[in-house]
Amino acid sequence: MNKHLFMPRFLNVYCWYIVFFLILSACGSNSPGEQTKKKQAKKWYTSNRMPLVQTSLIKLPIGSIQAEGWLKNQLTLQISGLTGKLDEIWEEVGPNSGWLGGTGESWERGPYYLRGAIALAYTTRDSLMLNKIKPWIEWTLASQQANGFFGPKSNKDWWPHMLMLQALQLHYEATHDKRVIPFMSKFFAYQMAALDKQPLKGWASARGGENLLSIHWLYNQTGDTSLLSLATKINKQTVDWTNVFEEDSPVHTNSTIDTTKWWEDSPQHTVNLSHGLKQPALLFQQTGNKRYWDAVYKSLSLTDRYHNQLFGVHAGDERVGLATSNRSSELCEIVEYMHSLEQMMRIFQDPVMADRLEKVAYNALPAAISPDWKSHSYYISPNVATISRGKRNFTVDHGDDLTFGVLSGFPCCAANMHMAWPMLTEHLWMATTSKGLAAMVYAPSQVQAKVGNGTNISIRQETDYPFSNKILLHLNPAKKVSFPLGLRIPQWCNNPQILLNGDTLAQPQPGKFVTLEREWNKGDKVELIFPMAMRMSRWENNSIGIERGPLVYALAIKEKWQATSDWHRNNIPDEFPAYEISPVSPWNYGLVVDTLQIEKTLSVSTQSPVAQQPWSAENVPVYITATGKIIPQWKLNTFQHPAPLPVSPVESASKEETIKLIPFGATRLRMTYLPIVK
DSSP states (O other): OEEOSSOOHHHHHHHHHHHHHHHHHHSOTTOHHHHHHHHHHHHSOOOOOTTSOOOSEEEOOTTSEEEOHHHHHHHHHHHHTHHHHHHHHOGGGSTTOGGGTSSSOOSSHHHHHHHHHHHHHHHHTOHHHHHHHHHHHHHHHHTOOTTSOOSOTTOOOHHHHHHHHHHHHHHHHHHOOTTHHHHHHHHHHHHHHHTTTSOOOTHHHHTHHHHHHHHHHHHHHHOOTHHHHHHHHHHHTSOOHHHHHHTTOHHHHOOOOOTTTHHHHSTTBHHHHHHHTHHHHHHHHHHOOHHHHHHHHHHHHHHHHHTBOTTSSBOBSSBBOOOOTTOOEEHHHHHHHHHHHHHHHHHHOOHHHHHHHHHIIIIIHHHTBOTTSSOBOSEEOSEESOBOSSOOOOSSOOSOSSSBBSSOSSTHHHHHGGGHHHHHHHTSEEEETTSOEEEOSOSSEEEEEEETTTEEEEEEEEEOTTSSSEEEEEEEESSOEEEEEEEEOOTTOSSOEEEETTEEOOOOOTTSEEEEEEEEOTTOEEEEEOOOOEEEEEOGGGOEEEEETTEEEEEEOOEEEEEOGGGOOTTOOTTSOOEEEEESSOOOEEEOOOTTSHHHHOEEEEOSSOOSOOSSTTSOSEEEEEEEEEOTTOOBOTTSSBOSOOOSSBOOOSOOEEEEEEEGGGOSSEEOSBOBBO
């Protein structure tokens, strides 16, 4: 009953790719058996067509998964906050947008906003959001010219069209609007003919993987092989990310970078790196070439070694740099990295990709957005003791990058932040080619899908994860049905347990998928228990960071939020102020801890029930109690950052105090890398 869902990484995908191809070659294309198979395939979820690599995982159509609990509340806050109001308060995505036929902004901001708004609308089925997205869809579909080009006539850049195509894919998944497939086919025919004279450049060249994503999607819908030729041409005009990840490039070694061009289409731009991670994965999907597989994993290894902060995202403000306590990460980088990981966990069928996705989603993402979803920061840092306007020593500094507002920093994030939670919800579960389901990311939710012989099933995921280590799956098939249920076991988890209707099954391996294959009945229950031991890692000047389960912990600093109405730009109304945040408790603590036995010197406390908004310092469902000492000589530098961490172990004559570490995602002021007191 308890066996692995997938074979090892490359072996599984590549071998089945070859076997499946040989089987297809041996079958007569007009045989009754194949005709029956084709009819059956049409009734199932759309998976990769040959010659694309046949992956075991298939994305479910948007709307198949409904958020519950704390996750549902994030989506609700988006609707009452910036996602539901942005087009009313910011002219860049307002009624005069070029993407609504107006004379306003006609580049990326409208498509960015729509991609997130459409994901939110179809995930929640909220009537307000459904009404909001309709004019954008209708205008875009009606804008197509006879040659296939669409969108504002003044904008010939390929980049915003890539975003709009992804929005239309989601619209098609939710509605099966018959206009979408011929619309996209016509545009791609136009693109194929136009690329020689108008090649990809700038963001389009750096982010060509977004183009490939839509081409592969349409190919799976139509089988039009000319699309694969277009994909090859697109790749040739895209930054060679495979080579970047194979070589010791300036991205990874922090060697001299040409600052006259790094920001345009180069790998050194932090958001470009988040996009670029999926490029070799999509090339592997198209070719089956192991070189591209290896490039992705080498990239992840390199970013882990040089750039990734404890909260899961590479340091980049806006240029990629070495991970240190004062280096920041951009919100656009966070949401695009999540988007890439969602594609990569499907293509590579690797549970560790989902581990990475959870780390970013449950730490970096909520830390960058205010609890009421009415403001955001442009950058987040591991250690930040005060948030104020003024010059900072970021590689690109806008003067308000850490402040929380509608338009903090550069306004791209104001348009792009909206897709993160809804798209995560879309990817909590996936269908499998074995006509089962796989639990990929854990959060309170319910999935509606078909399994086995086409039987409908709902599975409710009752959990407070990531704040709790228990997940209870309630299975409710329409009738008895046999199918494989795949369960991801986090890599960080020791001694995980699986119980089926109260009976303990054989202990699964961390970092693997487990399959439970049986006949399922109404009322069956599967309980997952993932013990969360504390983990310690070393950072700048021998400081330490603390993790437990999928959560990173940081020193709780009491925060005073001060609205700064005079900082409004673009006539943003008072309902959406900008904020500076100052500390009202000390921040310069070191830990008194036995690093060889951290669980004996740190204690965990939990609170229940979990608040509807747990990503708030006042409502944290779990926290760690520790002993600390103030380090008086550790002060702010001239840029209002904490000075470089004192080398641990540190001398301090201060008295010992009890301090709290809370989930990183619930902090806006925080100290994540902490010195150790001698």
